[in-house]
Amino acid sequence: MNSTEDIIGLLSRSFDFESFLNTHISGVLAIGEEGRILSADQGATDLFGYRNEELGGRTVTEVLPLLKLPLTPEGEGGHGMTEGRQQSGESLSLSYTLRQGWLAGQPAHILLLYSESSIAQSLELYARMFEWMPVGILVYSLPLQRPLKCNLELARLFEAEGEQAFLDEGPFSSNPKFEQDSGKLSARLQSSGRQGRQQFELALHTLKGNAKYLEITTALIPALNESLLLLLFKDITENKKAEIELRESRYTLESVIDTAVDGIIIIDDKGSMIMANKAAVQLFGYTRGEMLGRNVNMLMPEPHHSRHDSYIGNYHQTGIGKIIGIGREVEGRRKDGSLFPFRLGVSHVSLEGRTIFAGVIHDLSEQKQAEKEIIALNRELEQKVEERTEKLTEVVNKLLQSNLKLEREIKERKTAVEALRRNEEELRRSLEREKELNELKSRFVSMASHEFRTPLTTIASSSELIGLYTESNQQEKREKHLRRIRSAVTNLTGILGDFLSLSKLEEGKALVEPTPFLLAGLAEEILDDMQSLLKSGQEIVPEFSGLEREVVMDKKMLKNIFINLISNAIKYSPEGSCIYYSMALDEGALSACIRDEGIGIPEGDQKHLFARFFRAANAVNIQGTGLGLNIVKRYLDILNGKIRFESEEGKGTAFFVELTVDKT
Numbered sequence: 001m002n003s004t005e006d007i008i009g010l011l012s013r014s015f016d017f018e019s020f021l022n023t024h025i026s027g028v029l030a031i032g033e034e035g036r037i038l039s040a041d042q043g044a045t046d047l048f049g050y051r052n053e054e055l056g057g058r059t060v061t062e063v064l065p066l067l068k069l070p071l072t073p074e075g076e077g078g079h080g081m082t083e084g085r086q087q088s089g090e091s092l093s094l095s096y097t098l099r100q101g102w103l104a105g106q107p108a109h110i111l112l113l114y115s116e117s118s119i120a121q122s123l124e125l126y127a128r129m130f131e132w133m134p135v136g137i138l139v140y141s142l143p144l145q146r147p148l149k150c151n152l153e154l155a156r157l158f159e160a161e162g163e164q165a166f167l168d169e170g171p172f173s174s175n176p177k178f179e180q181d182s183g184k185l186s187a188r189l190q191s192s193g194r195q196g197r198q199q200f201e202l203a204l205h206t207l208k209g210n211a212k213y214l215e216i217t218t219a220l221i222p223a224l225n226e227s228l229l230l231l232l233f234k235d236i237t238e239n240k241k242a243e244i245e246l247r248e249s250r251y252t253l254e255s256v257i258d259t260a261v262d263g264i265i266i267i268d269d270k271g272s273m274i275m276a277n278k279a280a281v282q283l284f285g286y287t288r289g290e291m292l293g294r295n296v297n298m299l300m301p302e303p304h305h306s307r308h309d310s311y312i313g314n315y316h317q318t319g320i321g322k323i324i325g326i327g328r329e330v331e332g333r334r335k336d337g338s339l340f341p342f343r344l345g346v347s348h349v350s351l352e353g354r355t356i357f358a359g360v361i362h363d364l365s366e367q368k369q370a371e372k373e374i375i376a377l378n379r380e381l382e383q384k385v386e387e388r389t390e391k392l393t394e395v396v397n398k399l400l401q402s403n404l405k406l407e408r409e410i411k412e413r414k415t416a417v418e419a420l421r422r423n424e425e426e427l428r429r430s431l432e433r434e435k436e437l438n439e440l441k442s443r444f445v446s447m448a449s450h451e452f453r454t455p456l457t458t459i460a461s462s463s464e465l466i467g468l469y470t471e472s473n474q475q476e477k478r479e480k481h482l483r484r485i486r487s488a489v490t491n492l493t494g495i496l497g498d499f500l501s502l503s504k505l506e507e508g509k510a511l512v513e514p515t516p517f518l519l520a521g522l523a524e525e526i527l528d529d530m531q532s533l534l535k536s537g538q539e540i541v542p543e544f545s546g547l548e549r550e551v552v553m554d555k556k557m558l559k560n561i562f563i564n565l566i567s568n569a570i571k572y573s574p575e576g577s578c579i580y581y582s583m584a585l586d587e588g589a590l591s592a593c594i595r596d597e598g599i600g601i602p603e604g605d606q607k608h609l610f611a612r613f614f615r616a617a618n619a620v621n622i623q624g625t626g627l628g629l630n631i632v633k634r635y636l637d638i639l640n641g642k643i644r645f646e647s648e649e650g651k652g653t654a655f656f657v658e659l660t661v662d663k664t
Contacts (some may be wrong), residue, residue: 026094028112030103033639035069044113049087060111064094072110084113136233140172140189147172154233157214159206172202178180181205189218189229201236213240230324261396263342263361269354271295271312283342283363285335294529296359304594329364340365342444351461382428387422396420512554512638514662519590520547522581526559530566537576540566552662555634565594572621572653590661595654601647609645618649 027044029037040055047061048055050602061067066082084092092115101110136154140147150163160166167173171181181204188200205211215234258262263280267273276291284291284299291298296306316596327345334340341364348357396417466482523544530540562581569579573596580595601609605616610633611625636643639659647653 025112026115027113029060029113030053030101031071031106031109032392033070035060035071038108047086047092047113047115048084049090053086064096065112098576136234136235136530138231140229140231142189142229145186145189157206157212157233157235158204159208159210164606165207168298169483177209178205186215189231192356201240213237233336248614263363265291265296265361267296267357267359269312269356270298271309271453274356280361283340283361290335291388299332301331301339304330305333312420332361341368385424385428389421389428392424393417393421432466436614509566514552514596516550516552517555518550519585520544520549520557522555523547526562527581529563530570533567533570535570535573538570538573538579539577540579540581541603543580543582545582547583547585549585551585551590553659555638557639558659561632561635561657562592562594564632565657568628569594569596570652572596585661588662590657590662591658592657593654596651597652600649600651600653601645602649606645606647 008438011295025043027047027292028041028409029044032038037055037058037060040050042052042655045055048384055063060070061069062081063085074191080097081093084094086092096114097112099110099112102110134153136157137151138147138154139149147167150162155161155163155166158170160170169175171178171185173182181202185200188198188202196283197217199215201213201215203211203213213236215236217232217234219230221226221245231340257275258277259485260279263283264275265273266275266278272293273296274293276288281288295308297305300308327343329341330344331339332342343362343364345360345362346357348355367638373558396413396505403410428526523542527540529540534540562583566579566581573579578596583590583592600617601616602618605614608614609616610629611626611631614630615626636657636659641657641659643655643657644652645655
């Protein structure tokens with residue numbers, strides 16, 4: 001049995017109290033419509049002290065003077081207490097049950113009579129049957145306001161040593177410590193006496209002082225007057241504690257949600273809002289009462305306002321949510337009609353066969369305002385960049401004027417200046433999209449001034465010295481300074497090349513232009529170009545495999561990638577060292593490795609290696625822009641390639657490149 005309802009059903013079916021009483025009926029009278037006794041059994045005849053058949057024909061009030069005629073039983077099973085009068089004039093205390101019946105084909109009232117001795121005998125038998133029932137049972141007298149009988153299960157439930165201990169010391173007794181419990185019970189039982197069957201819950205104490213939650217069901221005992229109640233007690237302490245813990249847990253969860261900085265709205269599978277925290281209420285300008293129970297589309301501008309129900313419908317049909325588990329930026333509509341941007345994250349939870357959706361709303365209003373302020377700062381920085389560009393242009397022009405005798409070098413320098421101007425313009429546009437503009441500007445100016453100063457100083461000093469060597473026997477010295485000038489110009493050209501590549505990448509102008517070519521030719525071309533950069537005693541060791549096939553790729557990007565990697569290997573390796581340059585084409589995969597015996601990369605710097613302007617701690621005294629590897633990485637991203645490296649400080653570095661290529 002899992003519920004009080006089931007136990008009551010068992011009692012009703014198997015141990016009906018009236019059935020017990022019927023086994024101890026003192027007598028039966030059949031009464032006609034006019035109140036005359038039509039028939040009496042031997043028990044009724046003996047009960048009233050008459051001889052056989054002397055009761056027939058008499059009015060029932062002669063033996064039951066308190067009965068009211070005509071008899072009007074309150075439906076099947078009408079009952080009550082009355083007084084009987086024997087033939088000798090003595091009074092009897094009787095209980096009766098009045099039923100509708102038939103006698104000789106005519107309707108009649110059947111009156112079942114019980115004497116005090118038969119009732120007591122039935123009560124005793126009924127009480128004995130209580131003992132094995134798995135529920136606490138009590139018979140309570142309303143007129144006396146005290147219990148009459150209880151079973152051992154009820155005594156055990158209240159931690160009493162037996163029935164008498166429970167009756168004498170329990171919550172129905174005059175024990176002062178149960179005064180409050182007794183008051184609650186009495187009020188409930190008086191109400192049950194008026195209303196019949198009831199079910200309620202009470203928190204009561206056992207004789208040992210332990211608190212218990214009890215479910216109590218009351219019912220009037222049949223076949224007796226309505227002054228006796230049958231009470232069934234069920235211990236629901238554990239369920240009640242679990243219910244309280246669940247309620248406290250829910251309150252805690254709701255409190256946490258309500259104090260969240262971001263707005264949180266929970267909707268049901270129909271789109272109706274079932275919870276909104278304080279932040280959400282403030283964001284949208286409604287009261288909580290105005291939001292709960294209404295469709296969440298009231299918070300959306302068009303077209304989502306009209307389409308939201310179809311979004312939910314599609315999810316229920318397909319099980320696929322377009323934004324569930326994915327954050328996205330959307331607009332919300334406040335109560336006053338104004339719109340504001342926010343980032344929305346949606347998740348779904350299945351609870352007891354239904355689905356609910358939780359949305360987390362992060363207001364982006366301040367962030368968008370900050371972006372506007374950054375744009376304003378960008379404009380201000382643009383002006384400063386232009387001023388610096390003008391000053392740099394003036395310096396370059398002065399340098400050009402001092403080298404009029406070196407026409408070819410001057411032309412190259414003019415080209416470099418133009419390239420620098422273009423690079424500055426591209427850099428300016430790139431800086432507009434960066435948030436940390438001041439830091440980027442400072443790093444660029446510092447790097448540029450440092451990297452340009454050395455080659456420009458070399459060009460200036462060498463050009464002045466060349467003018468001093470006018471004798472024919474001084475040609476060797478003139479050529480030495482010409483080589484220094486060419487080296488410095490090559491250095492400047494490389495720096496400007498890095499700037500131009502970065503600018504194109506930042507502006508999205510670095511477009512893939514695939515053309516058919518032989519990889520073997522490109523590999524040899526790169527090898528030849530790098531020979532002029534080798535230090536004294538340095539050697540490039542090539543290893544090529546499968547490069548005889550023609551492929552379709554962006555040749556310029558691919559060449560730039562390997563030139564950057566090989567020139568870095570040369571730059572950061574000592575004189576007399578080897579640079580290992582391998583390239584292999586297998587099926588549709590191109591793999592390459594550039595390995596050197598140079599200074600290596602400190603472990604702490606390796607995670608920043610591909611960042612713009614980054615220079616490792618052990619390379620600050622070696623000329624470089626810090627852009628080469630960043631450009632290589634971004635070119636490979638465009639070509640859907642990969643790059644990785646292995647390095648140990650003081651022992652060298654190896655870069656591994658992997659690309660998928662299209663064969664002709």
